[in-house]
Amino acid sequence: MAKVVATKGSLTLVAYRGDAKTLLAFNLASKADAKNLAGFTIQAQPQGRDAYYIYNELQFKTPADHAQDPKEPARSSINAPIHKFRWLHVPGVNHQGLTPFLGPYTYTVTPRYFDNGALLPLDPSLSAAVKVEVNHFAKAGLELGFTRGYTQSQAFVNHFGLKAKIQPSDHELLFDTSEVSGTNARGETFTYADEYQWLGFTAREKMFAILDEVLADKALTLDVFAYDLNEPDLIQRLLKLARQGRIRIILDNADLHHDKDKPKPEDEFTELFEKAAGRRELIKRGHFGRYAHDKVFIVSRVGARKTSPVKVMTGSTNFSVTGLYVNSNHIVIYNDAQVAGLYAGVFAEAWDTDVKKAAFIKSDWSQQTFSTTSKTTPATNFTFAPHDEDGAARALDPIVDRIAKEAKVRKGKGSVLFAVMEMANGNSPVYEALKTLHKNTNIFSFGISDNPDGIYLYPLGKTSGVLVTGKPANTQLPPPFNQVPNIGGVKHQIHHKFVVCGFNGDDPVVFCGSSNLATGGEMKNGDNLLAIRDGDVATVFAIEALALVDHFNFLDSVARNDKSKPKSKTRKTPPKASKAQAAVDAGWFLGTTDAWVAKYFDPKDLHAVDRMLFG
Secondary structure: OOEEEEEEOOEEEEEEEOOOOEEEEEEEOOHHHHOOEEEEEEEEEEOOOOOEEOEOOOOOOOHHHOOOOOOOOOOEOOOOOEOOOEEEEOOOOOOOOOOOOOEEEEEEEEEEEEEOOEEOOOOHHHOEEEEEEEOOOEEOOEEEEEOOOOOOOHHHHHHHOOOOOOOOOOOOOOOOOOOEEEEOOOOOEEEHHHHHHHHHHHHHHHHHHHHHHHHHOOOEEEEEEEOOEOOHHHHHHHHHHHHHOOEEEEEEOOHHHOOOOOOOHHHHHHHHHHHHHOOOOOEEEEOOOOOEOOOEEEEEEEOOOOEEEEEEEEEOOOEOHHHHHOOEOEEEEEOOHHHHHHHHHHHHHHHHOOOOHHHHHOOHHHHOOEEOOOOOOOEEEEEEEOOOHHHHHHHHHHHHHHHHHHOOOHHHOEEEEEEEOEOOOOOOHHHHHHHOHHHOOOEEEEEEEOEOOOOEOOOOOOOOOEEEEOOOOOEOOOOOOOOOOOOOOOOOOEOOEEEEEOOOOOOOEEEEEOOOOOHHHHHHOEEEEEEEEOHHHHHHHHHHHHHHHHHHHHHHHOEOOOOOOOOOOOOOOOOOOOHHHHHHHHOOOOOOOOHHHHHHHOOOOHHHHHHHHHO
16 A cells, blocks of 8 residues: 545645655645645644654744734744645654554645635635555555654754764674763753664664574574674674574675774674574674675475575665664565575675675576565565676666666656765766756656765756755754854765656555665675565655655755855854744744745646556
């Protein structure tokens, strides 16, 4: 169920299910129906709990001039309708606290109208409602998980403050995450573990659930491919399994992870792990041709006669503080014995040949494309690197071909949404296709990269695509927004490597995994690349791309890439925890005409394409 649709009069409401979030899109049948449109009121009703209205960040300058519900704050969308045609609802932002209800939600959306510049009362006869599951995403034999990757966000600052540390200074490898990390603007203290739970989001929860499942069941074993490895609570679990002899690890030993004279965190881990393992050989270090770049858990069950793989987790998420709590990343879990068996075979090949490129390239694992066989597991193709040159082309060409195919979809309804770590450096036919995609006005393209080789913000009066960076430099937000941390010292904000094609079409597909989507990486690194053909899965990834692009499109627009001083000085007093109050203080208010609507009905504007694609 990729989406649920409801109509009422001229209003169409579409709810797209994401991973513990919902994309709501609205549309009106014609421009005439949008005359005097004041926006949309959104009500969320968790099953069995009180309904609440989504909050706007802005309100009217003089609320008393407009129809208002006195029981609701001025910025509630019943009093201050949303001036957009889509909205992403993440439970727990303003209601229900840090542990919001997950389960069925009913969303009711009502178009609101002005009369001579005054908001009219809500008319329930215009409302449309949909019921959708808001929960961790799972479908048959597949689960998804995502990190938040929003250290540069108002939500992070409001929870943890502008100067929150992600880890202690000069810390040991196994530092205590229950230590107090800082104090937010409201004077509330928080621990590193509090930050990690919020930042790691569903990826952390599901990753740690796998480790805890293996620890709790003595009949299970774990094989691990690891690249970055320094998350202290995760490491503690790996060491427990090493003491029990129920784990094997292939860990990268390229220069950034290994130094005899100045040991890296991975070297420190290796020493602790070997001590825990005793005389058993449970870890091998290697890097194929350049990096052992996979991030994989393989769970197997030990039986009386054989050991059978039962579950595998892969994706872009490194097992590190940065990978889980700074980067935007994903994991994919297959509760499918056949898929787990593929990864177990790849692990065995790498283990038996000591993580050597030459040996792996000669194997069937490198030379073939593998596919799911279950009728219930979403159809997926898998390739395993490193490859020879032909194998690298076999892995990457389907992505390039599909991007080109989207440009040929009738009536400009093709779409490509992507979040790719690197696009400017390296030889890659995928990078070349994505770098120029925004120029094609026959396709809806929304993309983000830490290094995109050019930034193209959401345009006005054009249908060209959007390409933004996840590392805006020297960000200086204007009022009413709180300042957010600049992350110049962090290697990557966007660490995803996924491309979604045709998510709303007849043949949706998402390409994802650990591969950096470059020819060099496919020929030198240990990596895996997936092509998942499933509308529900593609929709979840599309929502993640939308959220990231929308967020960083704004940050990029206010970034300063020079050393000049900001036009307005940063507040010396702590930033306000409430953006809504800050907006009032700064004089930012909702308009009282329908002027905001024009771009959404201009066929030469991307906003109109956006409205039609999603709504």
